[in-house]
Amino acid sequence: MKLLELLEIDAPIIQAPMAGVSTPEMAAAVSNAGALGSIGVGATNAAGAQQMITAFRARSRRSLHVNVFCHAPARADHARESRWLDLLRPQFARFGATPPTILKEIYRSFVADDDMLAMLLAEKPKVVSFHFGIPSRERITALRDAGIVLLGSATSLAEARALVAADVDAIVAQGYEAGGHRGVFDPDADDSRLGTFALTRLLVRETDRPVIAAGGIMDGAGIAAALRLGASAAQLGTAFVACDESQADAGHRAALKSDAALHTVMTRAISGRPARSLANRFTALGRDVDPRDVPDYPIAYDAGKALHAAGRAQGEFGFGAQWAGQGAPLSRAMPAADLVALLRREMVETW
């Protein structure tokens, strides 16, 4: 079956799930406009995710895409964590604050979250996608038996092959240009950093699943280009960050509108996993850090969020996770439904 029929959408456009930034309101507006609206539940628990699904369903009867994080659960390393807190201490001190005394694994991976699985099986969203890895065969079978369409994110041919072996329905080809967390399964392995163009072609040629191109796609011309490369749809994140329904804070929105958008950086310092952010004070700090000194995801994120909160209390937004892709300067602020309509028009005009 063709991807759009499988997803029950009219346009080959997926609003990326963005934990902490996308909202049920955004997803409903996007789905009602004929594309696929998504929520990211990687930063909440089963109850929080269920509330988001309910909020979506109060606004739309169309397809909903729910994204979960499938990272290997974090390994605590108290010595490394206290060295990391010592390194951040002077930054906290600038805001008259002290770092937390201990760091916690603030989010649970879907691979170890039975409540999230049970909730998804009960709610049956149209689509569930995996980022950072693949859950067990039992979990995949349970989701599939519930009639849920499954997507998985790959940054390389090896990851895509593992997703095909796990029998997902389609693969999100996430290029190095992409904003937010890079979906690499193993953040400590060598990363060949394939761009969206090369990765999309590679996965179209070498796998038998529909490919969804993601990374640096900001307008209808970009979506049309991805389709010409053989992708069945495009997934856009950064393009939706400045939408009215987004949860991005004032600092993130202002940076996206400014010259800061011209520079994005892949950093591990904010969360413990490589992620692309607008260049800011946190990415500058990350430049001088050995990646092996950063605690595991999401333990490092506990410190990162505390530093951001300390800065924000003093009016400094530069320690936020200002996730954005290389196309950031092309971002346009408007209601999500208007953006989908515009993307659809541009796609036709440039085809």
Ligand SMILES: Cc1cc2nc3c(=O)[nH]c(=O)nc-3n(C[C@H](O)[C@H](O)[C@H](O)COP(=O)(O)O)c2cc1C
């Ligand atoms: C603010 C932000 C948050 C993101 N959060 C998630 C997430 O929770 N789950 C996920 O699979 N991908 C997440 N991503 C990555 C997107 O799925 C997608 O790969 C990326 O946005 C594509 O690149 P683009 O931002 O250049 O469009 C996020 C991206 C951004 C910009």
